[in-house]
């Protein structure tokens with residue numbers, strides 16, 4: 672984890688060395704709409720952090736703000752800071768493309784490009800002007816994504832010809848080929864059947880040996896199975912709007928078995944009753 676953002680902003684305080692991403696989100700807007708407020712989350716190195724909460728509470732918005740993916744939405748604006756490797760990814764001189772190279776992302780719908788399996792994985796490497804052993808890096812990424820054995824004899828086949836679960840593992844291979852530090856996963860199993868879901872969950876547990884992972888999930892059992900830490904978000908409707916906010920974050924066992932906040936208790940008992 673020796674990556675740097677190749678930028679020159681002041682070091683940020685208030686984040687412990689165990690933390691890969693320290694989000695200090697005051698407000699996130701889409702235009703005039705206050706979508707999220709008061710959400711400070713630490714994504715710890717080498718762990719899986721799960722984001723849970725009711726629909727519209729801002730889980731995906733917060734996740735996407737961690738690697739500036741939301742910059743692609745013109746109405747998006749953020750007040751606060753997102754510290755990564757001691758620097759603020761929203762700092763003045765920071766190139767969002769560089770941020771996304773360090774903090775990769777996997778989406779809800781598997782979205783391989785219409786190109787060969789090999790080229791899907793090589794895509795980011797070529798984009799970054801990688802000059803090393805591209806065959807070796809593609810194989811390594813496919814092996815890490817637990818897909819190599821299934822595709823090694825058909826690397827020239829179109830990525831779209833794979834099953835949904837294989838496509839998602841291909842997208843994970845694509846995301847890790849450039850060796851990011853953190854992998855963000857936005858409901859990566861919601862389009863998959865239970866067997867493919869299990870494979871991705873096992874893969875996540877493998878990946879955390881090499882990467883820090885944050886995952887949005889609607890599936891409480893999935894959070895329990897894979898997440899070391901869980902962040903619970905809710906929606907505040909008191910001002911007539913629907914603004915998401917972080918209720919509490921802690922060890923997954925503590926959140927599910929002994930939540931500190933009444934809102935968490937109510938949500939979880941509703942989920943399980």
Ligand SMILES: Nc1ncnc2c1ncn2[C@@H]1O[C@H](COP(=O)(O)OP(=O)(O)OP(=O)(O)O)[C@@H](O)[C@H]1O
Nearest residue numbers: 701706725726727728729730731732733744913915
């Ligand atoms: N591009 C956008 N433009 C405007 N509003 C948006 C945009 N994306 C999300 N929102 C709004 O921001 C709020 C938070 O949405 P977000 O998708 O982050 O929530 P979520 O908790 O991930 O929801 P879900 O579980 O349903 O996916 C919602 O009110 C949503 O309608």
